[in-house]
Amino acid sequence: MILGVLPVLAFMAACLVYNAPQSPASVRLIGPARRVLEPYFWQDWQLFGPTPGTSNDLVYLQARIQYGGETVETAPVEVEEAIDRAPRGFRINPTKLPGIMLAFDQTSSHYASAATRIKKLPAAQRKAAQAALDKQYKADFEEMQRFFSARAHSLYPGARILAVQATFKTRPIVSFSERYESPHPKEKLKGLLQTSWMPYVPGVAQ
Amino acid sequence: MIRHAPRAARAHKMAGAFLLARLDGFALRLARRERRLIGLSLMRLVIGFATILYCLADYSNRQFLWGPHAYDSPSTASAQIPGGGFSLYLFSDSQAWFEFLFHATILTSAAFMIYGGRALTVVQAVMMWSLHYRNQDLLEGGDNLAQILVIFLAFTCSNAYFAPGAKKRREKLLAQDRQPAISTVLHNLATYLIVFQTAVLYLAAGYWKIFGKVWQDGVAMYYISRETEFHMSATFAHVMSNAYLGTAMSYATIVIELAFPFALVSSRAWLRKANILALEAMHLGIAAFMGLVCFGLLMIGADSVCLRDEDYRSLWRRLQAGRLRVAANWPGEAGRIRTSPIRSSASRLPSTSLRKGAHDHV
Numbered sequence: 001m002i003l004g005v006l007p008v009l010a011f012m013a014a015c016l017v018y019n020a021p022q023s024p025a026s027v028r029l030i031g032p033a034r035r036v037l038e039p040y041f042w043q044d045w046q047l048f049g050p051t052p053g054t055s056n057d058l059v060y061l062q063a064r065i066q067y068g069g070e071t072v073e074t075a076p077v078e079v080e081e082a083i084d085r086a087p088r089g090f091r092i093n094p095t096k097l098p099g100i101m102l103a104f105d106q107t108s109s110h111y112a113s114a115a116t117r118i119k120k121l122p123a124a125q126r127k128a129a130q131a132a133l134d135k136q137y138k139a140d141f142e143e144m145q146r147f148f149s150a151r152a153h154s155l156y157p158g159a160r161i162l163a164v165q166a167t168f169k170t171r172p173i174v175s176f177s178e179r180y181e182s183p184h185p186k187e188k189l190k191g192l193l194q195t196s197w198m199p200y201v202p203g204v205a206q
Numbered sequence: 207m208i209r210h211a212p213r214a215a216r217a218h219k220m221a222g223a224f225l226l227a228r229l230d231g232f233a234l235r236l237a238r239r240e241r242r243l244i245g246l247s248l249m250r251l252v253i254g255f256a257t258i259l260y261c262l263a264d265y266s267n268r269q270f271l272w273g274p275h276a277y278d279s280p281s282t283a284s285a286q287i288p289g290g291g292f293s294l295y296l297f298s299d300s301q302a303w304f305e306f307l308f309h310a311t312i313l314t315s316a317a318f319m320i321y322g323g324r325a326l327t328v329v330q331a332v333m334m335w336s337l338h339y340r341n342q343d344l345l346e347g348g349d350n351l352a353q354i355l356v357i358f359l360a361f362t363c364s365n366a367y368f369a370p371g372a373k374k375r376r377e378k379l380l381a382q383d384r385q386p387a388i389s390t391v392l393h394n395l396a397t398y399l400i401v402f403q404t405a406v407l408y409l410a411a412g413y414w415k416i417f418g419k420v421w422q423d424g425v426a427m428y429y430i431s432r433e434t435e436f437h438m439s440a441t442f443a444h445v446m447s448n449a450y451l452g453t454a455m456s457y458a459t460i461v462i463e464l465a466f467p468f469a470l471v472s473s474r475a476w477l478r479k480a481n482i483l484a485l486e487a488m489h490l491g492i493a494a495f496m497g498l499v500c501f502g503l504l505m506i507g508a509d510s511v512c513l514r515d516e517d518y519r520s521l522w523r524r525l526q527a528g529r530l531r532v533a534a535n536w537p538g539e540a541g542r543i544r545t546s547p548i549r550s551s552a553s554r555l556p557s558t559s560l561r562k563g564a565h566d567h568v
Contacts, residue, residue, distance in 0.1 A: 004236075004388075008395050012402055019410045039290040041354050047347040048411035051418035052429040084434040087497040091438060093263045094497040096344040098435035100277075103343035139285040143343075147277040150270065173432045176425040179447050204277055205269035 010036055019045060055170040056084075057105040058189065062167070063152040064197060066160040076167060079151055080105075100147065107140045108168040108193040115193075144195065150204040163197040237386030240363050240379050240393045242401075244518045245511035247322070247367035249400075250359065252507030253352055254319025256500045257334055261312050263500070264344075268308055271341055274299045278341045286342055293339035294332065311337055322365030331356040348504035354403060355508060361396035363389075397511065404508045405467040408485075412463035421460060424453030430496070442495040459488060470512055479517050485509050 014036035020026040037043070060076035080101045087094030111133070118129045134141075148164040172187040264271055272295060274280065280296050287293065294307055311333040318330040334356060338349055366376045378384075420426040430436055431443040446452045462484045469481035486506050493502030513521075 004391050004395055008399060011399060015403065015406050019406055021413065039288045040357060042288065043350055043354060043407075045347075045407045045410040046414050047350075048407060048414070052420055052426050053433060054420070054429050056432075056434050081434060087435070088438060090263075091494075091497065093259050093499055094438075095264050095267065096260075096271075096346075096500075097264070097267065099344040099346065102435065139282040142282045143278050146279060146282075150277055173429055176423075176428050176447075176452075179428070203275055205273050205275040 011041070015041075015043075018043065053173075054175075055172040055187075055190075057101070057192075058169045058171060059101065059104065060167040060169065061148055061151055061155070062165045063156060063159075063161050063200075064163040064165075065156060066162055071162060074156070077155060079155075104140075104144055104147070104166075105168065107137065107144075111137050111140075112168075112193040141195070141198070145198040146201050146204045148198070149201040150206060152200065153202075153204070154206060161200040163199050165195055165197050167194045168192040234386065236391050236394045237388075238384065238390065240366070240390055240397075242397045242511055242514060243363065243366040243376070243379070244515050245513055246359070246362050246364045246397060246400075247369065247372070248510040249355070249507040250322045250327075250364040251319055251368055252503050252510070253334075253356060253359070254315045254330065256348075256352070256503040256507070257315035257330070257337075258312055258319070259503070260349075260500050261308065261315070261337070271344065272308065272337070273304050274301055276341065278343065283340055283342075287339050291339050292336070294336040295340040307333075307336070320369065322369050324360055324363075327356065327360040327364065331360060346498055346501040348498075348501035351403070351407060351508055352504045355400050358396040358400045358403075361392045362400075363393055400508070400511045401470065404512055405470055407508075408463045408466040412460055412466075415460045415463065421456055424449075424456045426456045426459075427452045436496040436498075438497045439495050458484075462488065466512075475517060475520065479513065479521065482509050482513055 014033040017026055017029045017033040018037050057080060058078050059080040061079045062076050063074045065072055065074060083101050084098045086097050089095070114133050115130070118126055118133060121129055144166060145164070148166050149161070152161050152164045169189045169191050171189050174181075174185050174187060178185050261268075270276055271278070280299055283293065284296055287296075295304060297303070314326070314329050314333045318326045331353075335353060338345055338353060363375070363379065366372055366379055369375075415421045415426075418426065420429055427446040431446040437443060446455065462481055465481055466485065469477045472478060486509055489502040489505045489509070492505075493499045
């Protein structure tokens with residue numbers, strides 16, 4: 001009986017420490033709690049109590065295309081809104097495609113704020129910090145490269161695409177206090193992050 | 207001798223005996239009878255069904271999302287899996303392997319949903335974890351909870367209700383002359399952990415919300431209803447623009463989440479039932495108005511374990527009694543009921559008789 005109850009008590013204690021807000025005590029105890037819970041009982045319930053975004057995210061896609069012997073750049077095309085609206089196509093069991101854009105938006109936001117912090121570092125430390133940041137986000141940007149290559153392929157079928165670039169922007173939601181204002185307020189777009197030109201990856205499933 | 211012993215030693219002995227008796231009682235309660243069988247069976251149904259929905263929601267996009275040539279390539283997916291994690295999908299880059307696994311996940315989930323049982327729960331856990339770790343961009347939070355709860359579920363008897371052969375299994379489990387068993391202890395401890403984990407989740411969720419500016423201001427629901435990816439209904443967004451309704455919804459969400467752990471340990475059954483029913487309504491709302499169907503279902507599944515078997519029986523009795531009352535007041539139905547002596551007498555029966563019938567149905 002005791003053998004059965006002890007792991008339960010250990011799990012309960014670890015779970016409480018793991019989910020406790022940061023405090024001098026929790027900082028000291030989080031290491032052992034992690035050893036008990038990770039990886040199989042890893043949990044993050046902040047997702048359940050989010051501060052809802054007060055803006056909508058937008059992603060503009062541009063492509064470099066080989067056209068008649070010269071390279072041309074397409075006009076930016078907004079691609080996120082259509083994906084975010086896709087669940088309305090079948091409300092009973094909606095697609096999970098917006099989850100991809102949500103993940104990309106989060107990555108771009110975290111990367112942008114980390115990059116801004118790096119810019120404030122002494123010049124001697126900047127290069128190494130930037131290299132470490134790029135290494136940390138390597139897999140995420142590879143994912144984006146493949147995703148936007150597939151989107152560009154569907155936007156420009158048959159074209160010889162050379163590279164793709166994504167620009168992340170946000171548009172604030174009309175604030176609660178202005179919701180009934182007439183004419184309806186127009187919120188300005190705010191740039192968040194622009195990726196470098198990423199070589200086109202052929203063969204990604206559509 | 208005891209008469210001459212000092213008072214402190216006697217009190218000490220009595221306290222020891224009392225503690226031992228309590229511990230014995232606790233051990234017997236753990237080992238004698240499996241608890242929360244109805245809730246666990248509901249959770250099994252929901253996890254299986256939600257996994258099927260998860261796969262079918264993007265069945266036509268499966269190559270793009272999880273296939274060997276997906277945008278999330280096997281190498282990037284591997285890099286994002288935490289240490290100790292695994293995905294069967296990453297064992298091979300072959301198209302046939304992917305198709306086999308994906309369809310096996312759907313079939314396993316259906317079998318798990320219908321039959322349950324410990325072996326199928328383990329297979330379901332492996333398949334579900336594999337699918338989730340193949341592409342983590344698509345996870346919604348409810349999946350995180352399901353990943354944890356399915357591990358606990360493997361130690362429980364989750365097919366005592368709503369499964370072929372459930373009645374026979376139940377008769378065996380609820381037999382009066384049953385001896386204490388290790389499997390019963392494991393079942394009860396795992397069930398306890400499911401309830402505990404769910405309570406921690408709601409406490410944490412309520413805590414994070416109460417410190418959020420937009421939740422404090424009562425405008426959280428307004429902004430959520432206007433996020434493009436969660437905007438499923440213009441009517442809902444319009445209703446959430448109302449200052450009173452939007453604020454009430456925002457505050458009610460926090461209150462029912464924070465109250466959950468306390469309602470669970472409350473001796474007042476109505477409080478527990480009311481709180482959990484309110485949470486179920488909230489998750490149905492999330493599924494319908496925010497498009498998070500799998501999330502809503504998984505949360506309902508987790509909540510269902512937090513009600514005791516007696517709670518389900520009393521809810522069932524209330525439902526039956528309500529139905530009978532409605533039938534008695536309905537002109538056509540009343541006439542029909544009057545012609546049936548069994549039905550008309552059933553409505554006049556004392557609650558104990560009704561209870562027996564309800565118990566048989568649950």
